Amino acid sequence: MRNLIIQYYIDTSLYSQPTFNNLYASPAEQYSSYSFQTYCKKYSIDYTKITKPKLGFKHPTWERFDLWLDRSWWDRYDQIMYVDSDIFALSHSPNIFDLCHDIQSFKAAKYNKWRNKNPQDAKRTAEVNPLLKDFPGDIIAKKGIQPGMFILNKKCTEQMLPYIKEYVNITDNKIDDGMFLNYCLVKSGALQEDLSDKWNHKNNGEKLDYSAIYFLHAAGGKKHKKASKLWQVLAKNYPDVQVDISHLP
Numbered sequence: 001m002r003n004l005i006i007q008y009y010i011d012t013s014l015y016s017q018p019t020f021n022n023l024y025a026s027p028a029e030q031y032s033s034y035s036f037q038t039y040c041k042k043y044s045i046d047y048t049k050i051t052k053p054k055l056g057f058k059h060p061t062w063e064r065f066d067l068w069l070d071r072s073w074w075d076r077y078d079q080i081m082y083v084d085s086d087i088f089a090l091s092h093s094p095n096i097f098d099l100c101h102d103i104q105s106f107k108a109a110k111y112n113k114w115r116n117k118n119p120q121d122a123k124r125t126a127e128v129n130p131l132l133k134d135f136p137g138d139i140i141a142k143k144g145i146q147p148g149m150f151i152l153n154k155k156c157t158e159q160m161l162p163y164i165k166e167y168v169n170i171t172d173n174k175i176d177d178g179m180f181l182n183y184c185l186v187k188s189g190a191l192q193e194d195l196s197d198k199w200n201h202k203n204n205g206e207k208l209d210y211s212a213i214y215f216l217h218a219a220g221g222k223k224h225k226k227a228s229k230l231w232q233v234l235a236k237n238y239p240d241v242q243v244d245i246s247h248l249p
Contacts (some may be wrong), residue, residue: 001078003097004046005036006067009085010053010060020059020173027243028223029085031234034241039089045097046077057167061177067152068164074154078103084148086218087200090237093214096199100151105191106160107151109200109215114144131175131183143185143192147178148217149200159190205230224248 009029012018033049040047054066064082067073073080079100100107114122119137126132126140157164163184170180185192201213204222206229222228226248234243 001097001103002046002076004048004077004080005040006048006050006064006080006082007033007036007085008050008060008063009033010051010063012060014053015056015059017058017173020061020176026086026223027245027248028088028218028230028234030243031238031241032083032085032088034238035089036083038091039093043095043097045095055167059177062167064177065164065167068157068161074157079151079153081151082149083215084217084219086223087148088216088218088234088237090210090214090216092211096151096195096214099195102193103153104155105153105193106156106185107193107195108145108147109149110194110197111144111146111200112197113146114141115194117141129175129179129182130172131179132186135186139186144182145185146200146202146217146219147181148202148219149215151195156190156192160184160188163187204228205233 009025012025037047039045050063053060053063055063055069067080067082079097081096113125117125117137119141121137122141122144123137126135126137126144132140167180198212198214200215200217201210202217202219204218204220210216210233216233218230223230226245231245234241
């Protein structure tokens with residue numbers, strides 16, 4: 001099968017809302033890009049990094065919806081994995097596409113924030129996302145994801161496309177792209193499959209041993225601090241990458 005891993009790293013100043021959702025560039029991106037280029041080379045997977053705006057909506061985080069909107073992606077690939085620029089493929093990680101025998105379902109790492117909740121608690125947790133207010137808690141608990149990484153295919157993108165097209169109507173800046181993606185998953189009823197949470201392990205370098213996980217996700221603000229333990233972890237895992245963090249507070 002033809003598989004691709006894609007990342008986006010675009011200058012936020014090219015957008016109307018460069019500080020949207022308090023998301024801004026981190027030098028950790030250099031480690032992330034290197035890790036996935038190395039991973040792709042190891043398993044003969046195509047890799048690309050998008051560095052120029054295409055949709056041009058609000059902030060670079062919305063650019064990933066082009067994977068649904070531009071149908072030519074699916075003339076070239078059977079599966080595409082999107083991954084955030086603060087996620088790192090560890091060297092012992094197996095080929096994720098070897099686990100993807102079904103090329104019809106949307107795939108993401110199991111997110112226990114949702115899966116471990118009963119319907120009532122899931123409904124309360126989802127109150128921060130106004131797009132989910134009309135959906136029952138059991139559906140939210142079953143379908144909610146952490147959108148830092150996911151795997152797409154032609155079938156699931158077709159199922160979700162009518163709702164993805166609505167992104168241009170999102171005027172409420174309290175609704176971020178991740179909230180919108182979760183809404184599209186729930187609203188579309190697209191086929192969906194949970195992968196192991198080893199493929200999206202949220203942690204900021206506070207652990208000493210990452211041998212039991214595959215993709216480390218440095219979500220949050222610590223990657224913008226010089227004192228973060230994350231930098232030691234990254235330097236140890238990717239010694240060939242030289243990153244200047246002297247400008248960080």
